[in-house]
Amino acid sequence: MVRLIGTLVGAGFILVLLISLITGASTYIANPPVETVEHEFHLEPRAVAFQSDGPFGTFNRQQLQRGLQVYKEVCAACHGLGLVAFRNLSDLGYNEAEVKAIADQWQIEVPSIDPNTGEATTRKALASDHFPSPYANEVAGRAANNNAFPPDLSLITKARSGGAEYVYSLLTGYRQPSAELPAENRPGQGLHYNPYFANLNIAMPPPLVADGQVAYADGTNATIDQMAKDVSAFLIWTAEPNLETRHRTGLAVMIFLLFATVLAYMSYRNIWATAKRDVRAIGPLDPEHMAKRDAASREAGIEG
Amino acid sequence: MSFPWAEEYRPSNGFMRWMDDRLPLPRLVFNAVGGGYPVPRNLNHFWNFGVLAGVALTIQIITGIILAMHYAPAATMAFDSVEHIMRNVNQGWLLRYAHSNGASFFFIVTYIHIFRGLYYGSYKAPREMVWLLGLVIFLLMMATAFMGYVLPWGQMSFWGAQVITGLFAAIPLVGEPIQQWLLGGFAPDNAALNRFFSLHYLLPFVIAGVIILHIWALHIPGSGNPTGVDVKTPQDTVPFHPYYTAKDGFGVGIFLIALALLMFFAPNLLGHPDNYIPANPLSTPTHITPEWYFWPFYAILRAFTVDFILPAKLWGVIAMFASILLLFFLPWLDKSPVRSGSYRPLFRMFFVILLFDVFILGWMGGLPAEEPFVMISQTATIYYFAHFLIILPLVSAIERPLPLPRSISESVLHGEKAEAAPLGVQPAPAE
Numbered sequence: 001m002v003r004l005i006g007t008l009v010g011a012g013f014i015l016v017l018l019i020s021l022i023t024g025a026s027t028y029i030a031n032p033p034v035e036t037v038e039h040e041f042h043l044e045p046r047a048v049a050f051q052s053d054g055p056f057g058t059f060n061r062q063q064l065q066r067g068l069q070v071y072k073e074v075c076a077a078c079h080g081l082g083l084v085a086f087r088n089l090s091d092l093g094y095n096e097a098e099v100k101a102i103a104d105q106w107q108i109e110v111p112s113i114d115p116n117t118g119e120a121t122t123r124k125a126l127a128s129d130h131f132p133s134p135y136a137n138e139v140a141g142r143a144a145n146n147n148a149f150p151p152d153l154s155l156i157t158k159a160r161s162g163g164a165e166y167v168y169s170l171l172t173g174y175r176q177p178s179a180e181l182p183a184e185n186r187p188g189q190g191l192h193y194n195p196y197f198a199n200l201n202i203a204m205p206p207p208l209v210a211d212g213q214v215a216y217a218d219g220t221n222a223t224i225d226q227m228a229k230d231v232s233a234f235l236i237w238t239a240e241p242n243l244e245t246r247h248r249t250g251l252a253v254m255i256f257l258l259f260a261t262v263l264a265y266m267s268y269r270n271i272w273a274t275a276k277r278d279v280r281a282i283g284p285l286d287p288e289h290m291a292k293r294d295a296a297s298r299e300a301g302i303e304g
Numbered sequence: 305m306s307f308p309w310a311e312e313y314r315p316s317n318g319f320m321r322w323m324d325d326r327l328p329l330p331r332l333v334f335n336a337v338g339g340g341y342p343v344p345r346n347l348n349h350f351w352n353f354g355v356l357a358g359v360a361l362t363i364q365i366i367t368g369i370i371l372a373m374h375y376a377p378a379a380t381m382a383f384d385s386v387e388h389i390m391r392n393v394n395q396g397w398l399l400r401y402a403h404s405n406g407a408s409f410f411f412i413v414t415y416i417h418i419f420r421g422l423y424y425g426s427y428k429a430p431r432e433m434v435w436l437l438g439l440v441i442f443l444l445m446m447a448t449a450f451m452g453y454v455l456p457w458g459q460m461s462f463w464g465a466q467v468i469t470g471l472f473a474a475i476p477l478v479g480e481p482i483q484q485w486l487l488g489g490f491a492p493d494n495a496a497l498n499r500f501f502s503l504h505y506l507l508p509f510v511i512a513g514v515i516i517l518h519i520w521a522l523h524i525p526g527s528g529n530p531t532g533v534d535v536k537t538p539q540d541t542v543p544f545h546p547y548y549t550a551k552d553g554f555g556v557g558i559f560l561i562a563l564a565l566l567m568f569f570a571p572n573l574l575g576h577p578d579n580y581i582p583a584n585p586l587s588t589p590t591h592i593t594p595e596w597y598f599w600p601f602y603a604i605l606r607a608f609t610v611d612f613i614l615p616a617k618l619w620g621v622i623a624m625f626a627s628i629l630l631l632f633f634l635p636w637l638d639k640s641p642v643r644s645g646s647y648r649p650l651f652r653m654f655f656v657i658l659l660f661d662v663f664i665l666g667w668m669g670g671l672p673a674e675e676p677f678v679m680i681s682q683t684a685t686i687y688y689f690a691h692f693l694i695i696l697p698l699v700s701a702i703e704r705p706l707p708l709p710r711s712i713s714e715s716v717l718h719g720e721k722a723e724a725a726p727l728g729v730q731p732a733p734a735e
Contacts, residue, residue, distance in 0.1 A: 002633055002636040002637060003636070003637055003639075003697040006630070006633060006637050006692075006693040006694075006697065007693055007694055007697065009626070009630075009693060010689045010690060010692070010693025010694045011693075011694070013623055013626070013685075013686075013689045013693075014686050014689055014690060016608060016610070016612050016619055017607060017608065017682050017685055017686045017689075018686070019610050019612050020607065020608055020609045020610045020612075020616070020682055021679060021682040021683065021686070023609065023610050024609055024675065024678055024679050024682065025679060027675075028675050028676065028679065033674065033675055055568075055569045083384070083387050083391065088391075151581075154387075155387070155580045155581075158572060158577065158580040159577050159578070159580035159581045160577055161577045163577075198590070239580075241391060242390070242391075242397045245397075246397060246398075246401075246568055246571070247568065247569070249398065249568060250564065250567075250568025250569055251568075253564050253568060254561070254564055254565070254568075257557065257560050257561045257564055258561065260557055261554065261557030261558060261560075261561060264550075264553040264554040264556070264557045265554045265557070267550050267553070267554075268550040268551050268553065268554040271546050271547060271550045272547065272550070272551075
């Protein structure tokens with residue numbers, strides 16, 4: 001009975017699926033899907049190497065400091081970094097006084113309350129503050145940017161497929177659209193052509209426009225490519241500040257687990273191998289053990 | 305436990321005797337996972353995965369309880385509290401990555417455990433209850449994992465909750481009220497997040513309870529084995545401890561190595577980048593996909609594209625639930641008296657096809673609903689239903705199984721399985 005009902009139910013599902021499949025296939029043959037312009041002109045992120053890549057990757061602190069400088073002088077005008085606190089910058093190799101100075105000199109002030117009047121005001125950032133947002137709220141951000149809201153960058157390298165390579169490619173990917181690009185896909189008012197962006201036209205104007213735009217404190221030649229790489233590396237750190245600890249812990253855990261597993265394997269083989277060589281039965285089936293057990297039972301007055 | 309030669313628990317010292325007389329907990333442990341549980345001696349490594357699933361649940365419960373101490377189940381705070389765990393809580397990143405990747409590993413070992421059962425006929429008499437309880441655990445796991453994925457309140461959390469509760473809206477007449485009742489509102493918000501958190505904390509303990517029933521039901525007939533032949537004599541078994549505790553110890557080692565590789569060196573590989581974007585009800589992601597372990601079912605859901613008597617969406621929902629519910633009837637659909645697929649050549653061939661079929665469904669479920677992926681999903685879904693509802697009953701009727709070994713010992717001594725003769729009987733000379 002179960003099988004009869006089962007066969008009928010199965011046949012029902014298969015019938016509906018066949019109708020779906022035939023309908024889909026005839027549509028597919030009649031109107032083959034055309035590749036969308038977005039898909040045709042879209043580019044995958046370019047490969048770029050960072051010191052934090054791979055299982056033993058570490059941060060290049062010089063590069064992170066340069067990246068912070070790019071963020072501070074270029075990105076911070078529009079993009080927040082709300083999940084990162086100034087105190088976290090000590091991870092970049094700054095000492096306490098330097099961290100305090102960076103917070104104190106940050107262009108954007110932190111929202112506060114006037115202790116005398118209770119009115120809303122702003123004050124200079126402290127090391128314990130998170131990076132202040134450039135806009136009071138999303139509406140203000142949209143109003144200032146042609147209705148496009150610049151996203152917070154704290155997690156951007158984890159929140160985009162392609163990660164830091166995507167950020168790097170996007171920053172260096174602005175160009176004139178090719179001649180074949182249809183007119184309706186060309187950038188409209190306030191938009192900029194960038195083939196690494198999903199729909200090809202991004203509201204963000206090219207942020208890195210000239211070599212030497214940032215005067216690096218460590219004297220590195222600030223080409224556009226270098227600045228894009230440095231700020232991408234910095235954003236890897238903001239998204240995953242514990243990356244180095246994770247890699248180090250992982251290595252120690254792997255060594256421990258490999259050792260423990262080899263021991264577990266050896267004890268497993270050992271237990272099964274001795275049993276193989278031993279002609280007698282083992283454990284509860286061992287006649288000697290059984291005799292002992294029966295003797296113990298008799299002693300205790302239990303009938304085996 | 306069930307065999308007459310199972311050893312009876314004998315306390316080795318006065319304290320244990322005192323204890324055992326008052327609360328026979330030592331006896332229970334001895335008979336469940338100790339020397340008092342005889343197990344077929346020819347089990348292969350596929351029999352490790354039940355224990356591994358138990359280990360995975362334990363990891364989830366321990367990491368989850370600690371994460372809950374730092375997490376804030378409020379729509380305005382949930383996303384930031386997860387980032388607080390990642391950045392400010394001591395070893396918080398480790399706990400969270402262990403929990404999120406641990407969920408994936410829980411499903412990996414459970415899927416292998418289920419396919420082990422499908423191949424070796426573990427669902428057949430006298431172990432039907434073991435199979436049915438296992439399916440209940442699987443359903444509870446899916447519910448728990450879905451609600452857990454909502455908690456970080458990222459874009460995929462929010463839109464996943466919207467889509468999955470939206471499935472209930474496909475039910476005629478009462479669908480939309482049901483969806484609103486489940487969510488506690490018209491869209492996922494604080495009410496939904498709070499109840500999902502509450503249930504996500506509750507269900508793992510329900511799972512633990514059903515696992516106890518699952519093991520209890522298993523210990524009535526005893527474990528199956530790769531030949532599918534019943535245990536006949538003491539020579540066919542070895543005590544669980546030390547033989548299978550040692551073997552499972554090695555299995556747990558391999559499992560932890562795999563988990564550690566993923567959580568320390570590629571912790572976001574199985575996740576979706578969009579879930580690092582805070583939930584935004586006004587911005588729909590381009591492709592909403594569930595976690596990878598739901599992809600086969602998601603492919604079945606989306607395979608129905610034509611309104612035929614019922615709306616296509618309702619067909620998809622019914623088929624998705626049916627694809628799991630039909631497994632409850634498996635013991636009565638496959639009536640072949642031979643358990644193990646190793647002795648069923650025709651079944652074995654279809655089993656391999658099913659394995660590929662489920663992989664294809666999973667692959668398609670992760671891709672956008674575009675052609676030709678939908679047509680591939682439709683073909684694979686046809687095979688899925690045909691396999692269980694039409695092919696299996698037919699195969700069990702027409703198949704001629706290979707001759708079975710007379711006993712487990714005979715099979716071991718003839719070297720059919722490398723896991724040879726722990727009882728130490730001299731192997732018969734090769735013919």
